[in-house]
Amino acid sequence: MLSFEASRTGDIIPLMDGRALISRFDPSREAERFVRSSIHGSFKASGTVLIVGDLLGYLAGAVRRTFPETRIVSLSLHSDLMTENLSGGAREIYWSPASDPLDAILTGCIDEEILLVQGFALLEWQPSINAFSDTASEVLAKIQRRIRILNGNITTIKAFGFRWIRNSISNFLFPQNFCRISESRGPFLIAASGPSLNRDEEYIRNSRAALIALPSSLSFLRNLGRIPDIIIQTDPGYYASLHLSEAQGMKVPLAAPLFTDTGIRRHMGPVLPVSCGEPFEEALWSLLDIEPLNIPAMGTVAASAIFFSLGLSREPVIIAGLDLCYDDIHPHVRPHSFDPAFSKDVCRTHPLYSRKYRYSRDTAPEQGQSPSLRTYSDWFAGLGEETAHRILRLNPSRIGLPFPPVQAPHPEEISGSEGRLSFQGISVPSFSLRKDRLLQLLDDSRRMASRDPSSPLFRELRLKLCPPGIEADPDEYTAGKILELREIVSSMEET
Incomplete structure (x- = not known):
């Protein structure tokens, strides 16, 4: 029982079951x-x-x-x-x-x-x-x-901070084909790449929902013969480009922030501008005279796809393949763009299943979860109840999430309204005009090191460009990296 009494100094102190929770003399x-x-x-x-x-x-x-x-x-x-x-x-x-x-x-x-x-x-x-x-x-x-x-x-920032900014610059300068959503209606079906996606083949093939694909599910969808209505891409790293290569020949829109991997330049479909609200990204979109679709910054592209879908319709969003754990020794749906890496140099004395077993044992010892998968499940676990109950998780794995579970019906039982996403092309300034505007932005940002280092734009650049624990003055170091970026931009030519 909580009670209170005065200490020797006259201050009020709390007690729990008669036991003081701080000094009775001088708290x-x-x-x-x-x-x-x-x-x-x-x-x-x-x-x-x-x-x-x-x-x-x-x-x-x-x-x-x-x-x-x-x-x-x-x-x-x-x-x-x-x-x-x-x-x-x-x-x-x-x-x-x-x-x-x-x-x-x-x-x-x-x-x-x-x-x-x-x-x-x-x-x-x-x-x-x-x-x-x-x-x-x-x-x-x-x-x-x-x-x-x-x-x-932070691990992502340390690994990709400079690349994050370079990607943004490249994706600002080179893509020519941008679009906006002209019509949207649910229901929406998101295809993640967990092992359970293989159990949902018939449902995905016959569903009338608009299909939103994560890049890592594209190999499976291509094999299934189902072309997504849109692809969501938010990863700045190399593997994002590897996954996206599976979309070759798919002229479907790609929703992506500027910091994502520069593989979007090779994508055959239009780019739907997305902003995660970061100052440098916002500044670049404004230089393109584009109003991007705002999606909060997330640690996983699956979360970005969920918020993308929730913002387009009030209908529930179905997500398939969101396992966040291994299925036995299998980390992903099959086929998957990582399959060639697992199969490389496989032979009689080094069989594929042995390699997968060792990999699963070394990377996901706890409930079949790697540290990154555990971080993703932590993020989803923190979603508010109102948001979580708009998301239906198809054939869920053993990792509990706050989403209502649903089982895939037989194809003959699939009904309901048809989801739809339509897009309209938008024009952008020429390469030379974009380059001039970008050089001016970098000049202005570099001057902030001495004039306005507390501005949101410079603080973000310092976070991305300045390594932790560096002995040099962080503001001066950041200004030097911005100058380095300016020299890179000056040498870029239209392709």
């Missing part, structure tokens, strides 16, 4: 000692501190006094233990179980820039965690899930 001093001993090393004083188990603002107050410029996110594990407004204003966020959903709070206050650039510290007040263990376990699980998702994004 503020104990909180300050804890903060000073917990936050040290490379933490930047202007970073973000997330407190789990704050008590009447004692820990948040100690952080504010110790690090005045810090942004504070204070999580109380009981609604009677929350207090607000310690003079930090917009740099303080408070939450208790009676507040808005925690996932939304965490998404809004912890992002890649905070973890990589600004600095982040997590404080766990153990007496509170012990006293409210059930709530604490749920809160900590959501924090861990959010950080796993961000770490997945």
Whole structure:
């Protein structure tokens, strides 16, 4: 039972079943000692501190006094233990179980820039965690899930940051065939590439829903003889181009943000402009005089396809092949664009199934899930109930997600309205005009290093172009990389 009493300093302190959750003598001093001993090393004083188990603002107050410029996110594990407004204003966020959903709070206050650039510290007040263990376990699980998702994004940024920007530049300059959606109506069927997609062949072949394909499902769909209505592509890496090569001869639209792999230049169909809301991307689309379709940035193309579909119709969206785990030793639907890599050098002493077994054992030891697949399932698990219940998961795998499961009906039972997507071509400025506009944008961005380094555009470029832990000044280093990009653009010629 929660109760309160006065400490020797006159401050009110909480007790749980008669046991004090902070010092009975001087709670503020104990909180300050804890903060000073917990936050040290490379933490930047202007970073973000997330407190789990704050008590009447004692820990948040100690952080504010110790690090005045810090942004504070204070999580109380009981609604009677929350207090607000310690003079930090917009740099303080408070939450208790009676507040808005925690996932939304965490998404809004912890992002890649905070973890990589600004600095982040997590404080766990153990007496509170012990006293409210059930709530604490749920809160900590959501924090861990959010950080796993961000770490997945950070891994992508570290691996593809410079390529991300170069892809955007190339995809801004060269494609000529763009389109917009002129008509859309559901239902929509999304084809992912999990092993269960093989069980849905008849349903996909005969379904009247508009078919939205992830690139990794194209080999299967081509073999099935079903041409998708649109392909969704969001990956900046090499394998995106490999998957997209399976669309050769398919003159269907490709929905893609500018940062995706430059393989879209070789796609025979038109490009549907997509923006994930990042400043550099938004600036480039504005230079093309194009209003892109806005889809939030996601860690997986399957999530992008879901939000794309939900934005076009109020009808439920069916997704097939969203397994997020292996089926025995099989990671993907068959056939798949990775099959040649698995089959390479297969022989009597190195059979295919042995190779697949070793690969599945080494990459997905937990429930047949690789770290990336676990990150994807974490992301889907955090979807709001209203959104999740508009998504129907066909023949679901053993990995639980918040989507209502459905079983594929017999082809003779398939009915309902016909989904439809229609497109209209749009014109874009010439290559030379685009190049001139881009060079000017890069010049303006480079000057931001000294004039406006806190602008959203320069902050994004710094995040993508400046490696973590670099000894050089991050702003000057970023300006140098922008100059390098400008020289690359200057040498580009129309093909």
